[in-house]
Each structure stands twice: as structure tokens, then as C-alpha cells.
Amino acid sequence: MKPHPALSEASLLRDWRVLCEEIGERRAGSAGERRAAEFVAGRFAALGLRRVATEEFPCTSLARARSRVQAWFSGRWHTAETQALVGAPGTPGGRAVEGETVSLEMPADLPLLTRGALRGKIAVLFGPLPTRVEQHRRLVAASPLAVVHVDERLPFAWAKSDGVYPAWVKRHGMPTTVTVPYLTAWQWRLAGVRRLRVSAAVELRAARSQNVIGELPGSLPRLPALVLTAHHDTQCGNPGADDNASGVVCLLALAGTLAAMPRRRTIRFISFGCEEQLSVGSAAYVRAHRAALRAVGLEVNFDSVASPLGHWEMWRTGPAALETWAVRRLARAGLRVRAHAEVTPFFDTFPFNQAGVPSLGFYRPNFSGGRWQHHSRHDTLAHVSPAEVARLVAAVAPLVRDLAAQRVWPFRRALPAGQRQVARQLARELFEF
Ligand SMILES: [Zn+2]
The missing domain is CATH 3.40.630.10 (Zn peptidases)
Structure with a gap:
């Protein structure tokens, strides 16, 4: 033919x-x-x-989204590439929050997400974001200052754009969430990063x-x-x-x-x-x-x-x-x-x-x-x-x-x-x- x-x-x-x-x-x-x-x-x-x-x-x-992530190691703040997760709220007033990091390997570390367990802390979440609503609710209830997501499927030097299920955010809330490149998170682990600063402003219309x-x-x-x-x-x-x-x-x-x-x-x-x-x-x-x-x-x-x-x-x-x-x-x-x-x-x-x-x-x-x-x-x-x-x-x-x-x-x-x-x-x- x-x-x-x-x-x-x-x-x-x-x-x-x-x-x-x-x-x-x-x-x-x-x-x-x-x-x-x-x-x-x-x-x-x-x-x-x-x-x-x-x-x-x-x-x-999405009318506007900006985000910034900095990690403290080798005696100074290092700025990482980042993307805000669309649908998740920004930080209060879009200003930076700073906190001690907690590394979570998902979904195995789910039991650590108890009520208030992450209060005042910034969670670095390696693996998938919650795929079940129950997991999502646990993450929200743990009350992190912010979540930095590292997508284990994409072992690259760039950050991906992504969103969350709008129904979950509406019904259960959502912490500020940003993504960073896999290789950046890799470097943080080797450098023993303990503190992060995160700011995000996401405007929807x-x-x-x-x-x-x-x-x-x-x-x-x-x-x-x-x-x-x-x-x-x-x-x-x-x-x-x-x-x-x-x-x-x-x-x-x-x-x-x-x-x-x-x-x-x-x-x-x-x-x-x-x-x-x-x-x-x-x-x-x-x-x-x-x-x-x-x-x-x-x-x-x-x-x-x-x-x-x-x-x-x-x-x-x-x-x-x-x-x-x-x-x-x-x-x-x-x-x-x-x-x-x-x-x-x-x-x-x-x-x-x-x-x-x-x-x-x-x-x-x-x-x-x-x-x-x-x-x-x-x-x-x-x-x-x-x-x-x-x-x-x-x-x-x-x-x-x-x-x-x-x-x-x-x-x-x-x-x-x-x-x-x-x-x-x-x-x-x-x-x-
Ligand atoms: Zn498509």
C-alpha cells in the first residue's frame, strides 16, 4: 500500500x-x-x-509559580534547581522557611509519618509521592514545614514539573511541596546535608x-x-x-x-x-x-x-x-x-x-x-x-x-x-x- x-x-x-x-x-x-x-x-x-x-x-x-531551595553544606548555602508542585500551597507569604531535614524513603518509611512527627522540619522524600489517599493523609498530619520530592524514576540532573491530585488537596490539605533533581539529592546525601531553606509561591486562577x-x-x-x-x-x-x-x-x-x-x-x-x-x-x-x-x-x-x-x-x-x-x-x-x-x-x-x-x-x-x-x-x-x-x-x-x-x-x-x-x-x- x-x-x-x-x-x-x-x-x-x-x-x-x-x-x-x-x-x-x-x-x-x-x-x-x-x-x-x-x-x-x-x-x-x-x-x-x-x-x-x-x-x-x-x-x-497556573498563573505563576516560583520556588527556591537552598542546602547548607561545606560552610555555605547552595541553591538547587527546583520546581514547585502545582496544586500544593506555597510557603507563608512566599517567604523562605528553614529547618532540619528528615530523609524519608517511600513507601517503607510511612510508619514514621505519625501526627506532628515532622513539625518544624523539612522532609526530603525519596520515592513516589503518596499513591493512596491514606498515605497522603498521614503526610499531611505529620505537618512538615515543607516537602522536597525526589522522583526515583527520573535519575537526572533536572527537576520535573508535576502536580498533585486536586481532589486530595481540597479534601485533606497538602504541605508546600517542591521537586529537586535526583542528582542534587544524591549530592546532598553524600555531603550530609542537615538543613534546608525552601520558599514557594504558587498562584492559580x-x-x-x-x-x-x-x-x-x-x-x-x-x-x-x-x-x-x-x-x-x-x-x-x-x-x-x-x-x-x-x-x-x-x-x-x-x-x-x-x-x-x-x-x-x-x-x-x-x-x-x-x-x-x-x-x-x-x-x-x-x-x-x-x-x-x-x-x-x-x-x-x-x-x-x-x-x-x-x-x-x-x-x-x-x-x-x-x-x-x-x-x-x-x-x-x-x-x-x-x-x-x-x-x-x-x-x-x-x-x-x-x-x-x-x-x-x-x-x-x-x-x-x-x-x-x-x-x-x-x-x-x-x-x-x-x-x-x-x-x-x-x-x-x-x-x-x-x-x-x-x-x-x-x-x-x-x-x-x-x-x-x-x-x-x-x-x-x-x-x-
Ligand atoms: Zn500526556
């Missing part, structure tokens, strides 16, 4: 450059995010999608975000549709070339490729805003279209799919037969994927799963911790591969075409009971649904 013109690396790069170079950072509620939504809507229309619409919803937006929708109507529009999705927003401080301009570029190339193919079922394309705050855009879409979602057969999501070195993962939520079929269909088109049966709250598939819609999610990690450029200033066009996205699109397009041609949906259009239960529990813990 001759590659479709929408699939040339040059055409992928054209869209990618607009998102990452002309627009750049696209954090939720910002002018950059809005420009990205306008760009995607224009491209959807130019590619021949019908009923192109932009739907707005409220979100919180109410804002608006956008989802962009368009569709290729099927010849039998009453049949359950397919929904292809990605998100166009970024974390702060980087142009999100992989996370997730790559997914948007992939969506546009799929629209271009699939427009020319015959189909019975409607194929809907959605580019979400505000994913980085835990799929706020996807959840807004699900809330606004709950009845229509009963007639959706499958969501296929693309998030961070352009690592040059890496391997393909396909996250399946839904019946096992769907996975078996998709793995074979992709392999026939030259793409071999590691398939996982997963319900994850960290992709835009989760709100759809909550509404009972099965999903496949494509993701391309490049080391066992995920992606090394994750949420850092290194997530740029220098570190993505148009050839890999072209390969993905070339394999996913025939899969979508085959499904859109079916009169009778070949799989159960439901989540297995075990996955439904996990989805319900995650929703209760992380989202207060």
Missing part, C-alpha cells in the same frame, strides 16, 4: 512545528492552549472532518479550557461510533513535543488517512484540553455527552507516542478478545506492541471507561521508568521521531478502518467485572466521583 500523503514525515512535522515552535507551552487555561485548540479545529476542517466544534469548560490555570471535536460520518450513522483521542495541553515549562503534540499529530494524520476510506460507522476525533490535571477535558466531554456515549463502541487514545528509542505499549480496558484481535491486526501492519490489560487514571481513557466505554491506549516509553524527558524542558522536537508516528498511524489506520466497516460489533461493548471494580475504586479515591 502506498503511504497516504497525510503520513509523510514532512507533513507530520509541519503540524508538530506549529504546536511546539509557533505556539510552544500549552498549559491548561493559557493563551497557548487556546491557540492550540484553534489550530486543531482549523486542521480538522481542512482535512474534511464534519461537525467541527470547540467545547469550552472551566479549569484552574479560574480559567477556561477547550475540547475540539470533528467527525467522519459513517454510511450507517446509527451504528456505535469509534472515538479517536489525544490531548493538546502540556505541563508548564516545555513545548510538550512528545507529551502530547505527538498524539495530536497522530490524530491529524489519522483523520487525513481515514477520510479517503469507506466506512459504515462514524469515526469521531477529539483533541482534549487540560489532560495534565488528570483528564479534566475528557471528563468534561463525558459529562456533556453521557447519553451519546452509550453509542460508542471504542475509544482509541494516543499519548506520548514519538520516542525514537522505545517500545510500543497498548493499554487495553475492555474485553480480552479486543486485545487479541488488535495485537494481531497491528502485527499484520508491521507494529508489534506489548499489550497490558489495565485500568489507569493517568490517560484520557479513564473518564470513558468510567462511562462503560472500552478503550485502547497507545504509549511509547523509552526506559523502565517511563520516558526520560517526561514533564521536563527536554520534551522538545529534538527528541521525537516522525518516522515512529508514521509507523503507528500506518498500523492503526487499517485497524480503525476494519472496525468502522463492521455491521455487527465483534466484541462485548463492556468492561470485564474486575476492571469495572478497579475503575470505581480509582474514581472514588482520585476524583471524588
